[in-house]
Amino acid sequence: xxxxxxxxxxxxxxxxxxxxxxxxxxxxxxxxxxxxxxxxxxxxxxxxxxxxxxxxxxxxxxxxxxxxxxxxxxxxxxxxxxxxxxxxxxxxxxxxxxxxxxxxxxxxxxxxxxxxxxxxxxxxxxxxxxxxxxxxxxxxxxxxxxxxxxxxxxxxxxxxxxxxxx
Amino acid sequence: xxxxxxxxxxxxxxxxxxxxxxxxxxxxxxxxxxxxxxxxxxxxxxxxxxxxxxxxxxxxxxxxxxxxxxxxxxxxxxxxxxxxxxxxxxxxxxxxxxxxxxxxxxxxxxxxxxxxxxx
Numbered sequence: 066x067x068x069x070x071x072x073x074x075x076x077x078x079x080x081x082x083x084x085x086x087x088x089x090x091x092x093x094x095x096x097x098x099x100x101x102x103x104x105x106x107x108x109x110x111x112x113x114x115x116x117x118x119x120x121x122x123x124x125x126x127x128x129x130x131x132x133x134x135x136x137x138x139x140x141x142x143x144x145x146x147x148x149x150x151x152x153x154x155x156x157x158x159x160x161x162x163x164x165x166x167x168x169x170x171x172x173x174x175x176x177x178x179x180x181x182x183x184x185x186x187x188x189x190x191x192x193x194x195x196x197x198x199x200x201x202x203x204x205x206x207x208x209x210x211x212x213x214x215x216x217x218x219x220x221x222x223x224x225x226x227x228x229x230x231x
Numbered sequence: 232x233x234x235x236x237x238x239x240x241x242x243x244x245x246x247x248x249x250x251x252x253x254x255x256x257x258x259x260x261x262x263x264x265x266x267x268x269x270x271x272x273x274x275x276x277x278x279x280x281x282x283x284x285x286x287x288x289x290x291x292x293x294x295x296x297x298x299x300x301x302x303x304x305x306x307x308x309x310x311x312x313x314x315x316x317x318x319x320x321x322x323x324x325x326x327x328x329x330x331x332x333x334x335x336x337x338x339x340x341x342x343x344x345x346x347x348x349x350x
Contacts, residue, residue, distance in 0.1 A: 073253055077260045084264045087287055088271030093279050100283050103264070107290055110260070114253055114301045116309050123293070126316050131286065131323045138327045139279055142334045159273030163266055170262030178255035181302045188306055193313070196306035203310050210317040217321035225328035227335075 069113055076109035093144045097135050104128040115187035257298035264291035278333070278340050282326050289319050 079102065086099035104127045111120035197203050264287060271284030293312045300308025334340060 074256070077256060080260060081263055084267045084287060088267055088275065088280075088284060093277050093283075096280050096283055100287060103287065104290060107294055110257060110294060111297050114257060114297050116297050116300065119293075119297055119309050119312050122313070122316060126320065127286075127290070131320055134323055134327060135279065135283060135286075138330060142279075142331065142340065144277060144279055144340055155273055159270050162273065163270040166266045166269055167263075170259075170266065174255060174258045174262055178258065181254055182304070188300075188309065192306050193309055196310050197313070206314065210314065213321050214317060217324050221324040221328035224325065225331045 072109060073113040076106040076113070079103075080106040080110065091146045093139050094136070097132060097139060100135075101128050101132050104132070118188070118190040118193050254298045254302045257294055257301075261291045261294040261298065264288075264294070276341050276343060278330055278342050278345075279327075281342060282323070282330070286319060286323070289315055 083099045083102040083106065087096050087103060090096045090099060104123060108120040108123040108128070111117075111123055197207055268284045268286075268288035268291060271287065272281050275281050275284065293315055296308040296312045296315070298308075300306065300312075330340070333345070337344065
């Protein structure tokens with residue numbers, strides 16, 4: 066039991082630290098690796114919250130596929146270092162927005178946490194499959210995602226290919 | 232499905248009061264990560280880093296979905312995370328294709344230099 070608590074809060078601390086690292090690193094490759102660490106520690110948090118299937122999916126799809134795509138593009142384009150943080154109007158707007166969002170989320174979390182029910186909801190992948198396929202509530206949306214993925218694939222190829230005659 | 236329930240009680244059975252704090256803590260982490268992503272979109276100049284900040288925000292929302300799924304004892308939150316995964320994959324594929332096309336035409340990845348549509 067105590068191991069669960071250590072794992073959860075340890076993963077939370079690692080997620081926050083690497084999240085800060087994502088936005089503070091100048092080099093995009095360092096940001097990408099920090100983001101992989103964030104995603105893996107979020108997977109640990111998902112598992113500790115009782116959804117093991119989503120945790121596995123997080124590692125395979127996010128930390129595996131999507132981040133490899135990002136790293137591939139960064140290395141392909143040989144992206145150079147960021148020249149520095151935005152100063153001036155946009156930088157001030159970012160700080161302002163960050164403070165407002167942080168205050169709002171602290172209020173929401175502290176108010177909302179008192180009203181949350183805490184139920185016994187450990188789930189396995191069969192539960193997710195039953196939720197997806199046993200009622201038509203999510204079934205059509207699930208079928209629509211296949212069209213979404215297909216059109217994204219075609220769109221990516223069309224956008225990224227070289228024009229003829231160039 | 233008696234086997235499934237037996238598996239669940241065997242693997243995750245002994246729930247204690249210590250786990251009751253997980254959901255508010257997860258929501259707090261989720262909120263903080265979302266704020267980080269939103270600030271990162273504004274302060275970073277490299278368009279690839281901006282896209283990674285968007286992924287960070289999507290991950291924060293996923294964490295909130297899983298936490299609420301746990302708190303309410305329903306599976307719907309996890310199914311929505313599944314849909315967020317597919318949308319994120321499609322977004323990353325198309326977005327990075329656009330980045331490659333931009334690099335080919337402009338030879339620059341600074342978001343400030345993409346001002347063709349600016350009035």
